[in-house]
Amino acid sequence: MHDADLAVVVDDLVMRYGDKVAVDGLSLTVERASITAVLGPNGAGKTTTLETCEGFRKPQSGSVRVLGLDPVRDRRALLPRIGVMLQGSGAWSGARALEMLAHVAKLHSDPLDIGMLADRLGLHECGRTPYRRLSGGQQQRLGLAMAIVGRPELVFVDEPTAGMDPQARRTTWKLLQELRADGVTVVLTTHYMDEAERLADHIHIVDHGRLIASGSPIALTRGGASTTIRLVVTKPFPPGAPESLRAALGPDIEVTALDELSLVVSGPADASTLAKVSGWCDEQGVLPESLTLGQRTLEDVFLELTGRELQP
Numbered sequence: 001m002h003d004a005d006l007a008v009v010v011d012d013l014v015m016r017y018g019d020k021v022a023v024d025g026l027s028l029t030v031e032r033a034s035i036t037a038v039l040g041p042n043g044a045g046k047t048t049t050l051e052t053c054e055g056f057r058k059p060q061s062g063s064v065r066v067l068g069l070d071p072v073r074d075r076r077a078l079l080p081r082i083g084v085m086l087q088g089s090g091a092w093s094g095a096r097a098l099e100m101l102a103h104v105a106k107l108h109s110d111p112l113d114i115g116m117l118a119d120r121l122g123l124h125e126c127g128r129t130p131y132r133r134l135s136g137g138q139q140q141r142l143g144l145a146m147a148i149v150g151r152p153e154l155v156f157v158d159e160p161t162a163g164m165d166p167q168a169r170r171t172t173w174k175l176l177q178e179l180r181a182d183g184v185t186v187v188l189t190t191h192y193m194d195e196a197e198r199l200a201d202h203i204h205i206v207d208h209g210r211l212i213a214s215g216s217p218i219a220l221t222r223g224g225a226s227t228t229i230r231l232v233v234t235k236p237f238p239p240g241a242p243e244s245l246r247a248a249l250g251p252d253i254e255v256t257a258l259d260e261l262s263l264v265v266s267g268p269a270d271a272s273t274l275a276k277v278s279g280w281c282d283e284q285g286v287l288p289e290s291l292t293l294g295q296r297t298l299e300d301v302f303l304e305l306t307g308r309e310l311q312p
């Protein structure tokens with residue numbers, strides 16, 4: 001990939017808070033006019049990475065380039081070209097929603113029509129409401145409007161749909177897809193697998209400040225095991241259950257305990273594997289509450305890579 005096609009280049013970034021390493025040698029790139037999701041559990045280092053790309057933090061080690069510029073040194077040149085949607089923006093607490101949007105619009109030379117934007121994001125219903133009185137979902141929608149009103153080339157959206165109802169989530173997804181169609185690059189962080197799977201052209205999975213997997217949703221879910229079986233039982237498993245089930249299923253199959261009542265079987269699993277799991281339950285005297293065979297999801301990819309579930 002030619003550098004000119006890349007909107008963001010993060011190279012071996014290290015960020016610490018005191019002794020705590022928040023970002024641990026992270027490298028990733030974002031193609032222009034794409035939607036790229038940075039996915040990871042709480043505390044993975046997503047927000048810190050985004051804040052560094054936005055120029056709020058200086059890389060302690062490694063480097064970050066955004067639209068070919070250094071976000072700290074070239075801040076003045078970069079700011080009019082990027083939009084940032086932060087998680088919460090309490091500084092505005094007394095200002096009314098549409099006043100805030102109008103104020104931000106005035107800072108740009110060629111802003112979008114704020115009436116149209118307020119319509120699209122359903123902001124008229126709360127246009128005169130002070131920021132601190134907005135619901136979580138309304139604050140998110142206003143934050144998104146403020147991030148894009150200046151027609152940025154690149155937008156960073158941190159958990160854009162956290163706290164939104166299903167309809168607002170769909171509206172937000174559609175808006176982000178329209179931005180991409182207009183050539184805007186969208187970088188978003190999310191905890192939601194369905195959001196990343198549905199929206200993103202490219203996904204970076206981050207854990208403990210490191211990149212652990214990267215690719216399109218299809219490439220990520222196609223690789224490795226193609227199917228998984230989830231087993232949930234009514235009483236805690238006997239000791240050594242994962243090992244005993246693994247022995248029953250053979251060497252190609254991976255068994256991961258999620259908690260004392262559930263485990264995941266992944267590998268080339270098929271109906272006969274399902275029957276073997278069921279037979280094993282019978283032998284062990286455990287009663288399945290549910291036993292399901294399904295396609296591998298991003299959640300399964302994360303589980304295979306880390307042995308943990310992604311969603312809190």
Ligand SMILES: Nc1ncnc2c1ncn2[C@@H]1O[C@H](COP(=O)(O)OP(=O)(O)OP(=O)(O)O)[C@@H](O)[C@H]1O
Binds near residue numbers: 017
């Ligand atoms: N200002 C700070 N001071 C000290 N530690 C911090 C600070 N901000 C973040 N951290 C720590 O750095 C690590 C990475 O945090 P960060 O917010 O970047 O992760 P995240 O992936 O965005 O998490 P979340 O999904 O919860 O927003 C966490 O362990 C967090 O507790």
